[in-house]
Amino acid sequence: MTETGEAAVGSKIAIIGTGYVGLTTGACLAHLGHTVVCADVVQAKVDSLSKGEVPILEAGLDELVAEGIAAGRLSFVMGAKNAVTEAEFVYLCLPTPQGADGAADLSYIQSAAAEIGPHVLADAVVINKSTVPVGSVGEVEKALGRPDVHVVSNPEFLREGTAVQDFLHPDRVVIGGRDEGAAKRVGDLYAKLEAPTLVTDPASAETIKYASNAFLATKISFVNAIAAVCEAVGADVADVVEGMGFDTRIGSAFLNPGPGWGGSCxxxxxxxxxxxxxxxxxxxxxxxxxxxxxxxxxxxxxxxxxxxxxxxxxxxxxxxxxxxxxxxxxxxxxxxxxxxxxxxxxxxxxxxxxxxxxxxxxxxxxxxxxxxxxxxxxxxxxxxxxxxxxxxxxxxxxxxxxxxxxxxxxxxxxxxxxxxxxxxxxxxxxxxxxxx
Missing domain, CATH: 3.40.50.720 (NAD(P)-binding Rossmann-like Domain)
Structure with a gap:
């Protein structure tokens, strides 16, 4: 666990990608007082976002986008390279779709890193916000081709439907970087949130995100399997889960039986x-x-x-x-x-x-x-x-x-x-x- 310093209020930030993660991250960072430029590759989306039209259903996001635009701290541009020329921090918030072999596809992130490489300021920090395989910090470094630019991992832990709440009131902030100073600079961006901050190596930060989601999926599959046992033996899963949840080693979160888990993550x-x-x-x-x-x-x-x-x-x-x-x-x-x-x-x-x-x-x-x-x-x-x-x-x-x-x-x-x-x-x- 590492202490961070005062909030780097007024930092200039670029967000590459305006999906759930990118748009929420950009709007929330603008809300914290930073100047944020978000980039996308679809002109119609850039135009609508610039007018405050949010294309996704996410509680509180419309209000934060409108607030950021009105305050002059949040703007939208076409193309990644147009967002990064003055940015001290660049967040990569791009899709990592599942390939045919189950592995995450890094092509969107690698392509964006290659595009912004010639245009990023010296000593800027490029931040992997997307969920990426272990070793991806190194892949981004290669694609950037800029030894004078730092790359760190800062995985997101946002739940759809409560993403704004999760960003502004996080359980933890995880940062993985080879350069402790660069990692601390990223941590300072979140200082206003007063959340526990863990600074570690890139591989550990990347693994934390995967391990967290895998464990939550495991809890859901476990309780669904227990529900099947309850049906077989005549027990009521509601009472079983309540009894389990009183055990502080187990807890009641994510022990709700249902049709199975899904979603984007x-x-x-x-x-x-x-x-x-x-x-x-x-x-x-x-x-x-x-x-x-x-x-x-x-x-x-x-x-x-x-x-x-x-x-x-x-x-x-x-x-x-x-x-x-x-x-x-x-x-x-x-x-x-x-x-x-x-x-x-x-x-x-x-x-x-x-x-x-x-x-x-x-x-x-x-x-x-x-x-x-x-x-x-x-x-x-x-x-x-x-x-x-x-x-x-x-x-x-x-x-x-x-x-x-x-x-x-x-x-x-x-x-x-x-x-x-x-x-x-x-x-x-x-x-x-x-x-x-």
């Missing part, structure tokens, strides 16, 4: 860590099993729906509440809901879905799904209702009205969100996850 990072380990000579059997249990969970939920529909989904209508990978975001990437929906459609089901986020019906990922305007419309005439995303408003739906409009009183509640006793009293057949 857990699947990609889990596969990448398996590949990183294998490339280093270690077979990560535990994490392979975590991934396998997650795939199994998707199938278990789909089978519950099929069973409640009478054993066959051919010609049946399934109402789905929620298509995003989690509540409070519009992100469909690796959504468990979409995985399960695909399995239901393969069995012949017609899918009618509602999600509170503003989804584009033309999105190819939603092909074959009828999107409707409210949850009761989705349920009207349906043979089974499947709750696949934990949007709070689903728990507020009038169950009396649901009983009136649904075709057959069958509910698969993959989030254990609805009032089970109320549904049963109204004549529903109810299946949750791990509920006795």
């Amino acid at each position: 857990f699947p990609k990072d889990s596969h990448a860590l398996v590949r990183i380990a294998e490339n280093a000579g270690y077979t990560f059997g535990l994490l392979r099993a975590v991934v396998a249990v997650n795939e199994e969970q998707f199938g278990r939920v789909a089978n519950k729906v099929s069973r409640l529909a009478g054993g066959s989904l051919e010609g049946k209508t399934v109402a789905v509440w929620g298509v995003t990978f989690k509540a409070l975001t519009d992100d469909l990437r690796d959504s468990p809901a979409l995985n399960i929906i695909a399995r239901l459609r393969e069995q012949g089901a017609t899918i009618r879905a509602y999600d509170p986020s503003d989804q584009d019906p033309s999105d190819a990922r939603l092909a074959g799904i009828e999107l409707v305007a409210d949850p009761l419309e989705a349920a009207t005439g349906a043979d089974v209702l499947a709750v696949l995303t934990e949007w709070p408003e689903f728990a507020e739906v009038d169950l009396g009205r649901l009983a009136e409009v649904i075709g057959a009183k069958n509910v698969v509640d993959a989030r254990n969100l609805l009032d089970r006793d109320d549904l049963k009293a109204r004549g529903f057949t109810y299946e949750g996850i791990g509920r006795s």
